[in-house]
Amino acid sequence: MSTLPSALSGRQAHPADALADSHARAGPELLASLDSDPTAGLTAHEAEARLRRQGPNTLTSRGGQPAWLRFLGQFHDPLLYTLLAVGAIKALIGDPREALVIWSVTLINAVIGYVQESRAETAIAALARAVRTEVTVIRGGQPRRLPSEQLVTGDLVQLEAGDKVPADLRLLQSRALRVDESALTGESRPVVKGTAAAPLDTPLAERSGMIYAGSFITAGQGEGLVVATADATEVGRISTSLQEQVNLSTPLTRQFARFSTTILRFILVLALLTFLVGLLRGRAPAEMFDGAVALAVGAIPEELPAIVTITLAIGVNRMARRNAIIRKLPAVEALGSTTVICSDKTGTLTQNRMTVREVYAGGVVLRLEELWPEAPEPDAADPLAANVALRETLLAGLLCNDARPSHDQTLLGDPTETALLVAAQVAGLDRDRSLDRHPRRDAIPFAAEQQFMATLHGNQRILVKGSVETVLARCSHQLGADGREQPLVAPTIEAVVSAMAGRGQRVLAFAVGRAEPRQTRLEPHDVAADLVFLGMQGMLDPPRPEAIQAVAACQAAGITVKMITGDHLETARSIARQIGLGRPAAEGQGSEVRALEGRELEAMSPEQLAACVGDTDVFARVAPIQKLALVRALQAGGAVVAMTGDGVNDAPALKQADIGIAMGRGGTEVAREAADMLLTDDNFASIEAAVEEGRAIALNLRKTLAFVLPVNGGASMTILFAALFGLELPVTALQVLWLNMINALLMSVPLAFEPKAPLLMQQPPRPPGQPMLTAALIQRVLLISLFNWALIFSLFSWGQAQGGSLALSRTMAIQGLVLSQVVYLLSISQIGKQPMRWIRHGWQQFTLSPVLMLGLGLALLFQVVFSQLGWMNAFFGTAPLGMTEWWICALPMLPMIPLAVLAEWLDPTTGRHERPAR
Numbered sequence: 001m002s003t004l005p006s007a008l009s010g011r012q013a014h015p016a017d018a019l020a021d022s023h024a025r026a027g028p029e030l031l032a033s034l035d036s037d038p039t040a041g042l043t044a045h046e047a048e049a050r051l052r053r054q055g056p057n058t059l060t061s062r063g064g065q066p067a068w069l070r071f072l073g074q075f076h077d078p079l080l081y082t083l084l085a086v087g088a089i090k091a092l093i094g095d096p097r098e099a100l101v102i103w104s105v106t107l108i109n110a111v112i113g114y115v116q117e118s119r120a121e122t123a124i125a126a127l128a129r130a131v132r133t134e135v136t137v138i139r140g141g142q143p144r145r146l147p148s149e150q151l152v153t154g155d156l157v158q159l160e161a162g163d164k165v166p167a168d169l170r171l172l173q174s175r176a177l178r179v180d181e182s183a184l185t186g187e188s189r190p191v192v193k194g195t196a197a198a199p200l201d202t203p204l205a206e207r208s209g210m211i212y213a214g215s216f217i218t219a220g221q222g223e224g225l226v227v228a229t230a231d232a233t234e235v236g237r238i239s240t241s242l243q244e245q246v247n248l249s250t251p252l253t254r255q256f257a258r259f260s261t262t263i264l265r266f267i268l269v270l271a272l273l274t275f276l277v278g279l280l281r282g283r284a285p286a287e288m289f290d291g292a293v294a295l296a297v298g299a300i301p302e303e304l305p306a307i308v309t310i311t312l313a314i315g316v317n318r319m320a321r322r323n324a325i326i327r328k329l330p331a332v333e334a335l336g337s338t339t340v341i342c343s344d345k346t347g348t349l350t351q352n353r354m355t356v357r358e359v360y361a362g363g364v365v366l367r368l369e370e371l372w373p374e375a376p377e378p379d380a381a382d383p384l385a386a387n388v389a390l391r392e393t394l395l396a397g398l399l400c401n402d403a404r405p406s407h408d409q410t411l412l413g414d415p416t417e418t419a420l421l422v423a424a425q426v427a428g429l430d431r432d433r434s435l436d437r438h439p440r441r442d443a444i445p446f447a448a449e450q451q452f453m454a455t456l457h458g459n460q461r462i463l464v465k466g467s468v469e470t471v472l473a474r475c476s477h478q479l480g481a482d483g484r485e486q487p488l489v490a491p492t493i494e495a496v497v498s499a500m501a502g503r504g505q506r507v508l509a510f511a512v513g514r515a516e517p518r519q520t521r522l523e524p525h526d527v528a529a530d531l532v533f534l535g536m537q538g539m540l541d542p543p544r545p546e547a548i549q550a551v552a553a554c555q556a557a558g559i560t561v562k563m564i565t566g567d568h569l570e571t572a573r574s575i576a577r578q579i580g581l582g583r584p585a586a587e588g589q590g591s592e593v594r595a596l597e598g599r600e601l602e603a604m605s606p607e608q609l610a611a612c613v614g615d616t617d618v619f620a621r622v623a624p625i626q627k628l629a630l631v632r633a634l635q636a637g638g639a640v641v642a643m644t645g646d647g648v649n650d651a652p653a654l655k656q657a658d659i660g661i662a663m664g665r666g667g668t669e670v671a672r673e674a675a676d677m678l679l680t681d682d683n684f685a686s687i688e689a690a691v692e693e694g695r696a697i698a699l700n701l702r703k704t705l706a707f708v709l710p711v712n713g714g715a716s717m718t719i720l721f722a723a724l725f726g727l728e729l730p731v732t733a734l735q736v737l738w739l740n741m742i743n744a745l746l747m748s749v750p751l752a753f754e755p756k757a758p759l760l761m762q763q764p765p766r767p768p769g770q771p772m773l774t775a776a777l778i779q780r781v782l783l784i785s786l787f788n789w790a791l792i793f794s795l796f797s798w799g800q801a802q803g804g805s806l807a808l809s810r811t812m813a814i815q816g817l818v819l820s821q822v823v824y825l826l827s828i829s830q831i832g833k834q835p836m837r838w839i840r841h842g843w844q845q846f847t848l849s850p851v852l853m854l855g856l857g858l859a860l861l862f863q864v865v866f867s868q869l870g871w872m873n874a875f876f877g878t879a880p881l882g883m884t885e886w887w888i889c890a891l892p893m894l895p896m897i898p899l900a901v902l903a904e905w906l907d908p909t910t911g912r913h914e915r916p917a918r
Contacts, residue, residue, distance in 0.1 A: 041138035169224025176220035176445035291723035331676035336694025345565035356423035361535030362389035362481025388483035393535030471509035504574020505538035558764030714788025730796035750855035827900035
């Protein structure tokens with residue numbers, strides 16, 4: 001916990017608003033420093049004065065951008081800036097048609113982007129809701145129920161099971177108090193709390209005398225002193241870091257920005273060159289300006305932003321069907337480029353419920369799933385009859401227990417105790433019948449100071465459960481499998497405990513003692529010695545079976561998976577081994593998991609952290625700010641990082657990562673609002689499906705570039721050549737705009753609907769630094785652009801040579817280009833990627849991508865309208881074609897076939913999924 005400057009919240013802070021060393025100071029000392037009475041608390045007058053000075057106990061939030069500003073932000077692209085300027089110039093010089101079409105292009109793109117990304121960030125509001133509740137406060141010596149917003153430092157708060165902690169509290173009283181801090185620390189089990197101070201450098205997760213805002217009381221009672229409210233709480237620190245963080249761009253947005261800037265500079269240089277050369281050749285300035293504008297409009301791929309946005313939106317809908325909800329469009333492509341997944345453990349890789357896995361009784365370690373399989377043999381022997389110590393150990397776990405079933409038969413209580421109930425039920429022990437036979441008379445609740453719980457039952461039996469060290473110290477004998485008492489062999493038991501803990505299990509020991517006749521009260525001295533050791537139960541939060549498969553699939557796809565958790569090191573290491581993290585160890589030794597603790601990370605410099613983060617599989621006992629540092633260190637090393645999580649403590653790292661993935665059902669609202677993607681089924685396995693979809697979308701976007709850019713390249717080369725040599729323009733700027741926005745959209749957007757390649761997840765991720773325009777793609781674009789340039793000039797010249805009008809010749813050039821592009825499009829689609837299917841299935845090959853075929857059909861229909869309808873002729877300067885002209889326009893389709901094969905040989909990466917990774 002740390003003190004935050006009052007400037008962060010705009011409030012005037014009290015000197016003791018946040019006491020950074022509260023966990024290390026005694027209760028009376030803190031009461032004195034906060035001017036609070038240990039029994040009466042604050043007076044109403046003093047509380048009101050502090051409330052005015054400190055402000056309400058709510059997290060401050062930063063207002064989002066207004067809608068009009070978010071809409072204007074959709075025009076923030078160099079290509080669109082240029083088009084807006086060109087449209088304005090056209091309007092000023094009296095050419096409203098071209099200005100209208102150009103502005104329509106930019107408006108359509110802005111509307112699409114605004115609709116898809118209009119939801120404002122609400123992470124801070126979600127954090128505020130996470131800590132609002134009603135609490136019992138001692139004011140003027142009287143308990144009062146008040147909204148948590150009215151709490152101030154120095155207030156005394158009373159808590160009991162079921163309460164949400166409203167502020168950061170230093171405990172003054174505690175009776176069997178247990179707190180669920182998993183959303184803040186990642187600890188999978190409720191933590192036992194007491195009143196003892198801790199050393200100053202104690203990590204947050206180990207401060208037993210502190211409880212923090214947003215946590216839940218699962219058992220017991222307590223009273224705490226408010227030492228931090230609002231933004232000064234630990235949750236407030238997370239809120240502040242979320243406000244201060246910049247919403248990072250993804251690889252797609254970064255590459256697209258670089259691509260836009262590069263191509264814009266190139267186009268503007270060419271346009272200026274065209275204008276100047278024309279002037280030097282004696283051409284009129286107005287004529288050369290029109291030529292330069294036509295070149296700019298022809299070369300700028302103004303349809304590309306709309307295509308990218310639409311393609312990503314299609315991907316969003318496709319992912320939603322696979323339980324992955326995308327909140328921010330660029331995250332779709334970022335997921336496909338992910339190289340590292342940083343996963344929280346509790347509730348993400350694990351089931352977030354404790355389960356008894358092994359029982360040590362009668363001198364042997366027994367696995368419950370082997371003793372009581374889901375489908376037992378009809379004549380199988382009862383394990384309880386063969387091992388009396390096993391039956392007594394499970395019975396002790398059932399009776400020395402405060403958990404209970406609810407009206408709908410779900411279990412209520414501490415997860416450790418509910419796990420003991422489930423284990424007893426699996427073995428066939430009935431809770432109600434057992435309590436009838438052994439009614440409880442009294443109990444000593446579990447407390448952190450004593451590390452055990454004891455219950456007194458009507459048949460004069462005393463049952464004890466607790467830590468192995470505590471229970472063993474009170475035992476003199478142990479129960480054998482035959483039910484006879486034997487001398488205690490502590491070293492053997494301790495060796496078993498060490499082995500079970502090494503498998504990531506939390507181990508509880510059980511013992512039995514005898515009470516005095518007619519004894520009705522249980523005192524600590526009754527369980528101080530001469531107990532009989534019954535056995536031990538080892539439990540853990542098991543991994544999700546589907547998570548194991550998902551991790552293996554991610555690793556096969558070249559994605560590194562790392563566990564970042566607030567849980568204990570050995571527990572995290574054990575879970576990591578079970579889900580397949582780490583590198584293979586020596587034969588028969590399983591896997592070698594490289595792990596570090598938060599304490600070790602604190603001592604590292606940024607350079608040391610960056611050096612070790614890539615080789616470490618597990619980071620345990622990690623504080624929220626360290627999760628953030630780990631993500632940043634991975635990004636600094638060039639990784640594209642996806643961070644999964646479900647707790648409040650995960651929110652900053654989720655926001656910092658290239659893509660944050662939150663659990664949509666079991667996760668906190670804070671994590672969901674900070675993330676880019678939600679998993680609606682809370683299933684880590686859905687990440688694999690989302691990665692596959694992301695890769696398919698990235699591949700389809702690359703295909704789109706390979707298709708769109710040659711059209712612009714051919715048109716701009718044509719205009720440049722004509723302007724430089726004083727020839728008539730074979731195509732006008734208005735016709736190129738039609739070609740780009742209508743024809744290219746109808747033909748290229750269907751690529752987003754293409755089926756996924758079967759070997760897509762056997763390829764490594766695309767290198768993070770790889771540009772959108774690779775050398776191979778540039779070769780492809782230049783080759784097809786040169787062909788398109790020659791095609792346009794050839795058809796235009798043929799029309800002129802045959803005595804056709806200027807409009808007819810230009811129409812033929814446009815139609816010939818479109819028909820040849822049909823062949824080229826088929827060559828880069830899935831339809832053209834599997835030639836053997838043509839031999840086996842013939843024309844059925846077209847059913848691979850029905851949306852693509854529909855798009856091609858609509859594009860051809862629009863092209864017929866473009867040339868054959870009179871009002872279209874008048875607007876675009878085209879002319880109707882006869883049958884002969886149509887046949888001539890179709891001829892370029894034939895040479896495009898071998899040319900497309902050559903382009904695929906030059907740039908095979910549009911089909912990189914065809915070759916499995918080595």
